Amino acid sequence: METLNALPGWVKDRLHDAGKVADQLDLAVYLVGGIVRDAFLDHVRMDIDLMVVGDGIRFAKRLAHEHQGCMISHSRFGTATVVFPDRTRMDIATARSEHYEIPATLPRVSPDTLEADLARRDFSINAMAICLNTPQRGMIIDPHNGRRDLENRTVRILHDRSFADDPTRLFRAVRFEQRLQFRLECRTEQVYREAINAHWIDHLSARRLLEQVRQVCEEIDVWPIFKRLDELRVWQAISPTLGVFAGLESMVQSIDRHKNMMDTPQDVWRLYLLA
Template identity: 35%
Template structure:
């Protein structure tokens, strides 16, 4: 018989109050409706490890949709339902214990009781439907439920050794066909191993190797492989995940251009360093991590090979074009920047290597690049002076603004039109190049430029 541990004390003491209240409410509603309600999966795993987690997956023995509507009403949540799978998603804004307003998302699923209820099926074992629901999951550590109904509130239902494996820091599937049934679990196993700092059991390694030898990676759809790759790229330690994927030949199986090399590893470390620094400066940027990692893994690959890979990953033609042209753009950039640096850093032009010399020209070169492309260009640049110049562009030159506006130029006698833009750009370039500093100097320069412009114009008019 299953030994049941109760953690209601821990729930009360350790969970944020707004989450504890939600769990209580879900249990009460379950009682009212006559459904058993559980929290399942990652939330319970993390609870047992004392890791905060706000992603709540509920599993309802009964009707998840009916339950979702009842809970949604109480929480004032929006509800998205999938009638066919009897699942629903609730979304609502909640005030955390610190008073911050955040968006909460609750996934609600229905555990399938029908199978056991049909006459002549298996005897009605206690918790049979939640047990079956958990059995369908990936790893023992995730196949654990927390009961919410009032009489059993806080009971941990652990049929497959989740607590044992969490204690021993072991990742293993619930049954030996797990990776054959769903080969994306191979990537998930690695992801959890690295994230939680656990070990795959020896048997698990064998099962993974076996599934890979059977060609299971090749059977995963492009979307699912790409989704797995994206998850890996969102991890704290992506490189460790990639190394492990490489050890198991997962990268090779996705596409032969992907396996790691020393150069790729070095590049990834460099990309991460620059990305992190960028993030510190501009937290606002919301970039997709996978772009840089995929660019790095494609290092040295030919155009056709990369397009073959993207086809495997089922990229849309738009996404394919955008990724391939980004690679080309980064490559072209190298030549343009090299040409710029030869001019900017040449001894006769610039004896003291003042990087502001003709910074405006570099700005024009770099301007079309996305942030990711820019990070990639810096990471692949060996020349320290060029790196310094690009960093200067990103942190300073790009932010440079003028105090004067088109209106100032109109006051000086220019008529509204595109010429105003040209003059303003010239003034801005001078500022970027450090030739002028304050508003007065901007005005002085603008005035002389406007004067030249007007003289030119009246000369042309006379001719």
């Protein structure tokens, strides 16, 4: 409960509403994702991600109805977004498992348990949940020792196939590592380098690869991520002509200093690519 109490007031109100609706429908609902991780780090995060064991869309529909919100659903994935009158929002997903029939492609998903849903996630620090139902409200579920990794300031994968299943995690791992000023856990870094040598990154489509580069460029401090990706030979895995060169650091840091002055800051990532 202490973790929930540390959240902003409006977030606590929304979570209380969600728990009440879940109780009415006899569904289990959990707070998951980055908001849980950042709450343990005393960081403020406004993105609310909920996971429902059962019918997540049914839950979202009732939540929107009872609180005069609107709902957008994606039945194929069992996900929905509820937008409330004050323009706050919640992203809701049905608990699911994932099976990667072919590496680096979108997985086949099926409804599953809380435990299966947490086990499919990228890193231990993102595989924690907080129950919102009464009387277990505030109970922390941490089957993969994410809190321990937060305390040790490490980013750790949940299994050795993680980067092969989803090579976009090669970028996300470094983004989290540098943003949080953590380090890759020893075995995770070993598996990371093996994935690079195995050319798993080649299995990403150009669109998915560009999206990962764009997300790197939208981080607050881009240069440490660029440099770390170079140390791990990610740029070279994309193309032998890519990599850190003399003068790049000053160019990137100059963009960092001036990007908030741009008329279209959402396009700043294009400047990093030109650099």
